[in-house]
Amino acid sequence: MNRYKVIKQLGDGTYGSVWKAVNRQTNEVVAIKKMKRKFYSWEECMALREVKSLRKLNHPCVVKLKEVIRENDELYFVFEFLDCNIYQLMKDRDKLFPESRIRNWMYQILQGLAYIHKQGYFHRDMKPENLLVFKDSVKIADFGLAREIRSKPPYTDYVSTRWYRAPEVLLRSSYYNAPIDMFAMGAIMAELYTLRPLFPGSSEADEIYKICSVMGTPTAHTWSDVASSSPRA
Numbered sequence: 001m002n003r004y005k006v007i008k009q010l011g012d013g014t015y016g017s018v019w020k021a022v023n024r025q026t027n028e029v030v031a032i033k034k035m036k037r038k039f040y041s042w043e044e045c046m047a048l049r050e051v052k053s054l055r056k057l058n059h060p061c062v063v064k065l066k067e068v069i070r071e072n073d074e075l076y077f078v079f080e081f082l083d084c085n086i087y088q089l090m091k092d093r094d095k096l097f098p099e100s101r102i103r104n105w106m107y108q109i110l111q112g113l114a115y116i117h118k119q120g121y122f123h124r125d126m127k128p129e130n131l132l133v134f135k136d137s138v139k140i141a142d143f144g145l146a147r148e149i150r151s152k153p154p155y156t157d158y159v160s161t162r163w164y165r166a167p168e169v170l171l172r173s174s175y176y177n178a179p180i181d182m183f184a185m186g187a188i189m190a191e192l193y194t195l196r197p198l199f200p201g202s203s204e205a206d207e208i209y210k211i212c213s214v215m216g217t218p219t220a221h222t223w224s225d226v227a228s229s230s231p232r233a
Contacts, residue, residue, distance in 0.1 A: 001069060001071055001076060002024075003023060003024050003025055004021040004022065004023055004024065004030070004032060004078070005021060005022050005024055006019050006020075006021045006032070007019070007020045007021055007022060007029075008020050010031065014036075015035060015036060015037075015144055016033050016034055016035040016036050016144075017033070017034050017036070018031055018032070018033050018034075019031070019032045019033075019034065020032075020081065029081045030066065030078050030079060030080065030081050031078075031079045031080070031081045031082075032076055032077070032078055032079070033076065033077040033079065034074065034075070034076050035074070035075040035076070035077075037075075038073045038074070039070055039073055039074070039075045040073055042070060045068060045070055045075055049143070049144070049145075049146055049147065050077070050143045050144045050146065051065075051068060051077075053121050053143045053146045053148075054077075054143055056119060056121075057115070057116060057119060057121070057143075059111075059112055059115045059116075060108075060112075060137075060139075061108045061109065061111050061112030061115070061137075061138065061139055061140060062112050062115065062116065062139060062140050063079050063080060063082070063132060063139045063140065063141040064079065064080045065077060065078070065079055066078045066079060066080060079141070082132035082133060082134040082137075082139060082141075083132075083133060083134050084132070084133055085128060085129050085130070085131055085132050085133060085141075086105070086128040086129075086131040086133060086138070086188075086192070087127070087128035087129045087131075089133060090128060090191065090192070090195055093195055096193070096194075096195060097192060097193075097195075099193075102189070102192045102193060104136060105131075105133075105138045105192065106185075106189055106192075108137065108138045108139075109131060109138055109140065109185065109188075110185065112139065112140045113126075113140065113181055113182070113185065116140070116146075116181075117149065117178045117181070120148050120149050120150060121143075121146050121147065121148055121149065122146065122147060122149055122177060122178040122180065122181050123140065123143065123145070123146050123181050124145040124146060124147060124180065124181070125142060125144070125145045125161065126140075126164060126181050126184035126185055126188065127161045127163075127164045127184065127188070128188060128191065129142075129161075130142040131188070149177060149178055162201055162204065162207050163187065163197045163198075163199055163200055163201065163207070164183075164184035164187050164188065164199075165180075165184070165207065166179070166180040166183035166184070167183075167208065167211055167218075168180070170204050170207055170208050170211075171208070186198075187199055198214065199211050199214065
């Protein structure tokens with residue numbers, strides 16, 4: 001890590017903290033994610049879902065993982081640096097975005113998601129904070145919760161921020177797939193147009209209520225899988 005000079009902390013999450021840094025040799029600005037847990041072997045590092053997915057993904061709309069560094073049992077991911085995320089652009093804004101900008105962002109994000117899904121992964125944590133922006137470009141970041149589409153459920157660990165969580169996840173189904181990313185993107189697109197979250201639930205139950213208030217309550221026809229599994233009198 002000596003070849004990088006840390007400039008400032010950008011964020012702190014459940015699994016790691018993110019720092020802005022500069023390569024001392026090339027002067028390239030990068031983002032470095034330091035994992036909070038210890039890693040005692042390279043095999044343990046390479047088994048991480050975030051590493052496995054990002055090593056396989058190479059697309060202009062997916063944040064680029066430049067290198068993985070293990071030093072003194074600490075693990076660091078070095079990413080390309082982007083100025084800010086979509087949440088930061090929305091939170092203090094009092095004027096709506098031009099529709100042309102929203103269309104451009106959505107096109108890029110959906111291109112990135114289509115590529116991720118085609119490569120056999122789904123993200124599981126699509127939210128404005130994970131959409132990084134530099135000038136007119138937007139890239140999908142943070143693959144810590146990503147899973148392979150072909151992997152076998154149930155999925156038991158935490159998934160997605162509540163306001164962007166699909167109904168099947170809120171209802172504690174263990175059997176879900178790539179469509180949950182698309183549900184999240186629908187909520188994000190609405191928020192980009194209005195600067196207000198579409199489903200700002202204060203709890204999981206309130207989140208389901210908010211979704212039904214906007215979209216209506218599903219019927220046996222629209223949600224046949226649930227109807228077919230319901231107990232009959």
